[in-house]
Amino acid sequence: MDSELDQQARDILAANDKGGYTVPNPKLYPFQWLWDSFFVALGFMTYNEPRAWQEIDNLFKGQWENGMMPHIIFHKEAPNYMPGPDVWMAKAPSGIKTSGITQPPIGAITIRKMLESAKDRKRAEEKVKEYIPKLLAFHRWFHDARDPNNTGLVAVLHPWETGRDNSPDWDIPLSNVPIENLESYQRVDTNIVDAEQRPQKDTYDRYMALVQKFQRDQYDLNTLYATSPFKVADTTINFILNRADHDLLRIAEDVGYDLGSDKAVIEGWIKISDAALEKLWNAEESMYECLDLRTGQYTGTSSSGGLVCFLARNLDKGRVDHLIEKLWQWRETVNYLVPSYSPNGSRFEPQRYWRGPVWAVVNFLIYEGLMDHGCKEIGHQIAADTAKVIKENGFCEYFNPITGEGLGGGGFSWTAAMWLAWLSPVQDL
Numbered sequence: 140m141d142s143e144l145d146q147q148a149r150d151i152l153a154a155n156d157k158g159g160y161t162v163p164n165p166k167l168y169p170f171q172w173l174w175d176s177f178f179v180a181l182g183f184m185t186y187n188e189p190r191a192w193q194e195i196d197n198l199f200k201g202q203w204e205n206g207m208m209p210h211i212i213f214h215k216e217a218p219n220y221m222p223g224p225d226v227w228m229a230k231a232p233s234g235i236k237t238s239g240i241t242q243p244p245i246g247a248i249t250i251r252k253m254l255e256s257a258k259d260r261k262r263a264e265e266k267v268k269e270y271i272p273k274l275l276a277f278h279r280w281f282h283d284a285r286d287p288n289n290t291g292l293v294a295v296l297h298p299w300e301t302g303r304d305n306s307p308d309w310d311i312p313l314s315n316v317p318i319e320n321l322e323s324y325q326r327v328d329t330n331i332v333d334a335e336q337r338p339q340k341d342t343y344d345r346y347m348a349l350v351q352k353f354q355r356d357q358y359d360l361n362t363l364y365a366t367s368p369f370k371v372a373d374t375t376i377n378f379i380l381n382r383a384d385h386d387l388l389r390i391a392e393d394v395g396y397d398l399g400s401d402k403a404v405i406e407g408w409i410k411i412s413d414a415a416l417e418k419l420w421n422a423e424e425s426m427y428e429c430l431d432l433r434t435g436q437y438t439g440t441s442s443s444g445g446l447v448c449f450l451a452r453n454l455d456k457g458r459v460d461h462l463i464e465k466l467w468q469w470r471e472t473v474n475y476l477v478p479s480y481s482p483n484g485s486r487f488e489p490q491r492y493w494r495g496p497v498w499a500v501v502n503f504l505i506y507e508g509l510m511d512h513g514c515k516e517i518g519h520q521i522a523a524d525t526a527k528v529i530k531e532n533g534f535c536e537y538f539n540p541i542t543g544e545g546l547g548g549g550g551f552s553w554t555a556a557m558w559l560a561w562l563s564p565v566q567d568l
């Protein structure tokens with residue numbers, strides 16, 4: 140336990156608390172983000188359980204009628220954000236404005252951890268019972284709307300849905316997104332963070348072309364899936380959803396919630412996903428890679444997204460050993476695991492958003508999966524590297540894997556939360 144850093148982390152969460160929900164960083168991201176807040180709730184859980192549940196309550200206020208959980212919830216107006224509520228023009232039934240795309244469905248995974256660590260078990264069980272139907276609706280939306288042909292792999296229609304916005308994984312699929320009809324827009328992120336650490340203009344144009352198209356299509360599920368020029372089976376999302384389905388069954392059992400016939404439905408999702416995840420293994424590269432569903436091609440990029448695979452339950456032992464070997468090889472090139480893209484790859488940029496830097500939350504997911512597989516040595520190395528980079532450079536949004544330099548926004552909520560929930564307790568191992 141490092142009480143000084145613990146206190147700093149709690150101070151960051153307090154500073155970013157906008158009244159029941161936490162913004163990732165008040166300047167760069169002044170609203171509530173989906174997967175950020177699930178991680179943030181884990182941080183609150185270490186010292187203020189009611190506040191942790193409140194974070195999740197506020198996320199569900201953004202849930203759509205069709206079950207989707209949007210990636211941004213605009214609880215209150217905030218200046219200087221683009222694309223804001225006026226661009227998305229979307230709303231939840233609660234009347235709260237939201238974005239129109241989603242993010243990785245880590246809810247069931249983090250809520251399971253919250254339940255397991257709760258000191259007030261009674262309250263935790265009540266909250267979990269309240270959340271199960273909502274989580275189920277979200278998972279159902281993913282499996283139905285994003286995999287209408289029941290292939291076992293769900294699609295993302297925008298890089299932002301993966302949470303790894305600017306990864307080299309999207310370079311080829313994004314190059315097929317037309318930008319001829321792009322309406323003009325004003326970027327604000329590069330006024331706040333050095334342009335060297337943010338996506339390039341051409342990439343941003345394509346992000347916006349997708350947003351404008353989805354808005355014109357009024358977020359109609361069938362149209363979006365059928366006509367989106369970007370349609371990719373992302374490693375991160377598919378491995379997370381597979382694990383989240385498992386954890387949904389688990390929390391229901393733990394709190395005595397009767398899922399009725401939905402139990403078999405969830406088991407069915409897991410079964411086809413278990414088989415389909417095989418398709419993400421690119422044997423030529425010996426790596427889990429994203430699959431461009433429009434062309435049937437692998438993206439040909441080794442990124443940290445593929446290493447989230449350890450969250451799945453039934454990985455081949457030979458593959459696990461091989462991927463651990465790869466992590467140790469990466470560690471010979473960089474000083475801090477896990478770079479978001481292979482440090483030996485041609486597109487590696489150690490300072491640019493998702494093209495090389497280290498993210499604490501992705502490390503946490505990889506760590507959790509590795510520990511489940513009993514791979515302690517590499518797991519501890521990842522925890523030690525993440526703790527060290529934070530101790531030396533502060534609670535930044537992301538870090539240069541070679542120099543450790545803190546990048547992007549400072550005083551970042553999910554980095555603080557990962558310190559409290561994960562690193563502070565394990566760092567002396």
Ligand code: GLC
Pocket residue numbers: 163168172173174175301302303304305
């Ligand atoms: C960036 C990240 C995304 C995150 C958001 C808020 O868009 O790529 O994963 O949710 O910032 O922190």
